[in-house]
Amino acid sequence: MIEGLSMKYVIDNNIPIYIQLVEKLKKDIISGKIGPGERLLSVRELAIQNKVNPNTMQKALSELEDEKLIYTERTNGKYVTWDEKLIKDLKEREALLLTEKYFNNMNVLGLSKEEIVKYLEKYKGD
Amino acid sequence: MIEGLSMKYVIDNNIPIYIQLVEKLKKDIISGKIGPGERLLSVRELAIQNKVNPNTMQKALSELEDEKLIYTERTNGKYVTWDEKLIKDLKEREALLLTEKYFNNMNVLGLSKEEIVKYLEKYKGD
Amino acid sequence: MIEGLSMKYVIDNNIPIYIQLVEKLKKDIISGKIGPGERLLSVRELAIQNKVNPNTMQKALSELEDEKLIYTERTNGKYVTWDEKLIKDLKEREALLLTEKYFNNMNVLGLSKEEIVKYLEKYKGD
Amino acid sequence: MIEGLSMKYVIDNNIPIYIQLVEKLKKDIISGKIGPGERLLSVRELAIQNKVNPNTMQKALSELEDEKLIYTERTNGKYVTWDEKLIKDLKEREALLLTEKYFNNMNVLGLSKEEIVKYLEKYKGD
DNA sequence: GTGGTCTAGACCACT
């Protein structure tokens, strides 16, 4: 859906839900909302909270586990990693991504670096 | 503790196609890809290009016309407004929005103003 | 000599149905038949009543919503605005329009102001 | 089409074209645009001017002839009646009709006699 | 060929 004219800013609504859940959980970990070593709610609870099928929730958590951001203690539950460097790296990566996307989007609007800086100034002062 | 991943993360996939089309066209107008007074492709053409029903395309274009960003010459086609101020205002509005969202997202990651500035510096130098 | 009966007399039959619906609903709102804050019948009901496709009815209602004359409560229905000033302004506008058209039509018949006044007197006394 | 809610102000787009033509011609006669005894254009010419089928035009003219507003001179054409009283009566009737409709429409908007008078004042002074 | 309107029928989220 929605391509042509310019493929540059295709809007893809078909982002899988589990990916969206991964993103949200990453943010919670990065921001420290769920700190290192902290226990997550059960898969079932998270699924309910997010009005999502437990399988979908499970898939999201597996993804996080693959990235070592959380680990599973059999029968006990899932915990956020104690590896703060890992978290910090993720934070850095996400921040860079956001920044890159921001500049890309501004470029798409036809804004030059100088113009972008002007918009940034308004917020930097806050 | 993870609180409800607001359903929005799932729901937001429901952005109506016609709204997405509106956004895309706005970008094309703002960036000057389609300049003031320039003729748009026909409704049917645009519909085909975007793999969308002509009615949906029509709805998107009506939206743009409501905002005076385009105007219609009956039987001839649709044209981008000549009102460059209108376009400039839109550009400004969109740029502010993007900037605001950027800062919000960075804040969600738990980044302070100072940290954000550091990321920005990497790009400002480009 | 008869000059071209402007095609309008024939063409004007093409007033889009949805516009006619808009006009009718406006009258109902202006006259207070549907008072401020009052709930409209459902889109489907109105469509049936007016022997019109639901989409056409929807389009008419969207038009009214664009003008802020009605607002939508998702899943609940559509309601007439509480903004009585808005309604009063519309009433004034419509009344002026009718009056203007009346005088125009009378002029087309070749009637002078004085003659028009005579016809009006007959009704003013009622 | 379009009934229900309130049959009072049904808008009927299905007014036959020939009726519309009759109305227009009557106005031309009433206003003196075509004076008493004046010759009309040929049916064919009138049909072309009005982008209408000659049969439709013919039907409209027959209607006028039935009302004695025009008469036919075989092989010579059609002429407006010399009977000025007839024209004057028609004028009166049409003017009354317009006035009546005007008051009706204003009533539909929920306007009282007093309010209507206010709107009229604005024009009477012109 | 252009835009505009309309219908019929379907699906969705929300409650």
Added chain:
DNA sequence: GTGGTCTAGACCACG
């Protein structure tokens, strides 16, 4: 059951 969106397909006036 509510409003909202979308598609497919048709028809119209205008030039």
